Amino acid sequence: MKSSSSRYALLDELRGLDLISMMLYHGMWDAVYLFGVVVPWYSAGQGRLWQQSICWVFILLSGFCLPLGHHPLKRGAAVFGAGALVTAVTLLFMPEDVVWFGVLTLLGSAMLLTGLVQKWLQKIPPAVGLAVSLILFALTYHTMDGYWGLGPLRWALPQGLYANYLTAYLGFYPVSFYSSDYFPLLPWLFLFWAGYYLHPLVGRKRMEPLRRSVCPPLGWLGRHSLVLYLLHQPVIFGVLTLVFTVPQLL
Numbered sequence: 001m002k003s004s005s006s007r008y009a010l011l012d013e014l015r016g017l018d019l020i021s022m023m024l025y026h027g028m029w030d031a032v033y034l035f036g037v038v039v040p041w042y043s044a045g046q047g048r049l050w051q052q053s054i055c056w057v058f059i060l061l062s063g064f065c066l067p068l069g070h071h072p073l074k075r076g077a078a079v080f081g082a083g084a085l086v087t088a089v090t091l092l093f094m095p096e097d098v099v100w101f102g103v104l105t106l107l108g109s110a111m112l113l114t115g116l117v118q119k120w121l122q123k124i125p126p127a128v129g130l131a132v133s134l135i136l137f138a139l140t141y142h143t144m145d146g147y148w149g150l151g152p153l154r155w156a157l158p159q160g161l162y163a164n165y166l167t168a169y170l171g172f173y174p175v176s177f178y179s180s181d182y183f184p185l186l187p188w189l190f191l192f193w194a195g196y197y198l199h200p201l202v203g204r205k206r207m208e209p210l211r212r213s214v215c216p217p218l219g220w221l222g223r224h225s226l227v228l229y230l231l232h233q234p235v236i237f238g239v240l241t242l243v244f245t246v247p248q249l250l
Contacts, residue, residue, distance in 0.1 A: 007223075009213035011065060016221030018057045019228060025050055027236045034097070034237070035244050055103060059188055062107050063114075063195025072115035080108025082230055090180070101169050102181035104229065109185060110192040121196070129197035137190035143171035144184070 028047075031037040041047065066072055083105030090098045114121065121129065139148050146162075147154045161172040168177050171186030213219055221228060 008068070008207060008210040009216075009219050010210040011061065012220075012222035013213065013215050013218040014057070014222070015061055015225050016215075016218035016223075018054060018061070019221050019225050020218075021050075022054045022058070022229075023232045023236065025054055026233055027240070030233075030237055030240050035240055055183065055188075056191065058103065059107070059110075059183075059191045060195040060198070063110070063192035064199045066111060066114060066196055067199045072111050072118065076108050076111025076113075076115055078108070079104055079111060079226065082226060083108050085230065086181075097180040098178075099181045100165065100177070100179040101184055102179070103183045104226075105169075106183035106185070106188050107192070110189050113189065114193070114196060121193070124197075126197045126199075126201040130194055130201055133190045133194040133197055137187045137194060140171070140187035140190065143186040144173065144182075 025047075028039065028042055032039050032042055039047075042050075066075075069075055083102055086099050086102055086104060124132075138150055142148065142154075143157070146159070147156050149155050157172070161167055162174050163172070164174060165177070168174065168179075169184060171184035173182075173184070
């Protein structure tokens with residue numbers, strides 16, 4: 001484990017802040033969709049914008065921080081395994097809200113894929129890699145909607161691609177598919193790679209100010225983000241269950 005002095009504290013703190021936002025979002029999701037609380041703005045565009053801001057930061061930051069470690073395959077396997085655990089638990093205890101290919105599965109897959117092809121990725125100039133990754137992310141952003149393209153330029157994708165759970169892992173999910181948290185490889189792998197290429201573009205020298213801590217508690221959350229991610233949903237669900245059921249029993 002790296003000592004605290006060798007870490008980029010502000011990166012941990014940004015991850016911790018994003019984790020808090022994610023916890024609040026999931027708490028609101030549980031209240032609205034599991035306990036029937038009516039929150040019109042959450043079900044409208046504002047809730048979608050909130051959700052997207054969380055995942056964009058989380059995925060970009062994960063790609064940016066990958067070069068700071070030395071074992072992407074080991075880390076990727078651990079995160080992928082955590083994603084599989086989330087799927088197993090929700091399938092067993094909450095089958096109506098099961099998580100197939102959630103954000104942890106995506107991040108684990110992205111780390112594993114990056115680790116496997118890293119020697120080729122590193123041959124691409126960072127500025128080119130960043131630009132291409134962002135363009136591909138934008139082009140494939142609507143994979144789940146059945147097309148690729150930018151603005152009015154659209155290319156409809158063959159419906160035969162949307163066949164089964166394997167294609168859903170890639171981003172082509174069939175009509176019968178449902179997941180309460182869904183982040184397929186397309187388009188999100190390209191956002192991860194955008195963060196990956198942003199790291200060498202920024203450079204270690206310009207990152208030195210990021211070693212300064214602004215809010216240590218946020219840094220602690222960021223350093224333990226994987227464990228806290230696994231625990232926060234059961235805790236939130238338990239708290240909301242008490243809030244909404246205990247008063248009815250009194």
